[in-house]
Amino acid sequence: MRYQTDRQRVEGLGSAKDGTVEWWKQRIGAVALLPLVFLFTYPLLRAIGADFDEVRAIYEHPFNAIIAILFFITIMSHLRQGLQEVIVDYVHGKAAMTTALLANTMFTTLIGVTGVFSVAKIAFGG
Amino acid sequence: MAEVNQGNRPLSPHLSIYRPLWTMILSITHRITGVGLAISITMITWWFLALAISEEYFEFANAMMTSVVGGFILIVSLWALSFHFCNGIRHLFWDAGKGLELETAYRSGLAVMAGSVVLTVIGILVATGVF
Numbered sequence: 182m183r184y185q186t187d188r189q190r191v192e193g194l195g196s197a198k199d200g201t202v203e204w205w206k207q208r209i210g211a212v213a214l215l216p217l218v219f220l221f222t223y224p225l226l227r228a229i230g231a232d233f234d235e236v237r238a239i240y241e242h243p244f245n246a247i248i249a250i251l252f253f254i255t256i257m258s259h260l261r262q263g264l265q266e267v268i269v270d271y272v273h274g275k276a277a278m279t280t281a282l283l284a285n286t287m288f289t290t291l292i293g294v295t296g297v298f299s300v301a302k303i304a305f306g307g
Numbered sequence: 308m309a310e311v312n313q314g315n316r317p318l319s320p321h322l323s324i325y326r327p328l329w330t331m332i333l334s335i336t337h338r339i340t341g342v343g344l345a346i347s348i349t350m351i352t353w354w355f356l357a358l359a360i361s362e363e364y365f366e367f368a369n370a371m372m373t374s375v376v377g378g379f380i381l382i383v384s385l386w387a388l389s390f391h392f393c394n395g396i397r398h399l400f401w402d403a404g405k406g407l408e409l410e411t412a413y414r415s416g417l418a419v420m421a422g423s424v425v426l427t428v429i430g431i432l433v434a435t436g437v438f
Contacts, residue, residue, distance in 0.1 A: 208402060211395055218392055225351070226434040229381070230373045233362045240358065249355075256348060263341045288345075296352045299359035307359070 203262070210259045214252075221252040237303060246304035250297050257293025261285060333416045337394045340387035347384035350377075382431065389426035393419040 194200040224245050228236045239245055268281045325331070350372070357368035371377050397415050400406045406415055432438050 208399065211399060215392075215396070218388065222388070222430065223433060226430055227436075229354070229434065230369065233358075233365050233369075236358055236365070236369075240355075253352075260345055260348065264345060267338060267342060292348060292352050295356055299352070299355040302359040303355075 206258070207262045210255055210262070213255050214259060217248065217252045217255055220248045224248075240300060240303045241306065243304070246300055249300040253293050253296030253300065257289050257296075260292070261289040264289070329416055330412055333394060333419065337391060337398075340391040340394075343387050344384065344391060347380070347387065350380065350384075381434075382427070385430045386423060386427040389430065390419065390423035392426070393422040 192200075224239050228239050231239075240249065264285045265282060268278065268285060272278045272281045322331075354365075354368045354372055357365045372381065397406070397419055400415070406412065429438070
């Protein structure tokens with residue numbers, strides 16, 4: 182017996198009402214991170230432990246700055262999506278889950294915005 | 308008559324009753340490394356913020372990152388990132404419907420583990436200025 186109405190079946194969006202959009206966004210972000218993680222980590226590993234002027238020079242370079250900003254933007258949603266999956270699986274109860282999801286969105290947005298702002302400020306010579 | 312266990316029976320086959328399998332261990336490691344990397348990226352973001360604030364504050368953040376504890380966390384993070392990266396590629400292949408046979412999944416798991424160690428070593432060499 183089919184429980185879905187014809188309209189629901191045609192729309193194909195399921196109970197979450199957004200179909201597979203979130204799933205696709207997760208994959209697109211993951212694929213984008215494949216090159217980004219290398220391009221971001223390489224200069225970072227060289228920079229950690231170096232002195233202030235050297236590190237500033239690395240991130241004043243447009244290439245490293247653009248990569249770092251792209252990385253922070255992409256990791257912000259990848260991290261939110263990943264932690265959201267974990268929360269949905271392990272946190273029980275509507276109030277606790279809603280709180281955790283809200284905290285997750287705030288935390289990941291804070292990380293992303295702080296990262297983008299910091300790199301932009303350095304790159305613009307501030 | 309045999310004693311009947313009423314009310315204290317497992318209702319569904321919970322994860323903990325299974326013998327841990329290689330693929331299960333890799334699966335949970337993907338999650339653990341993902342959650343752990345949230346801490347790593349918080350540290351890294353703080354380091355970038357310090358770089359944007361002032362030289363004095365950056366020196367402090369940089370000293371924390373290169374301390375014994377900081378260095379240990381960074382090396383563990385590097386391995387976590389390498390693992391999550393390699394296993395993420397494995398997941399993308401699965402999403403495309405490839406490599407789902409049990410034998411292949413076991414072997415790709417071994418490749419992921421080997422790859423994560425290799426990438427970690429390369430990362431450490433980059434950090435120490437060899438590359």
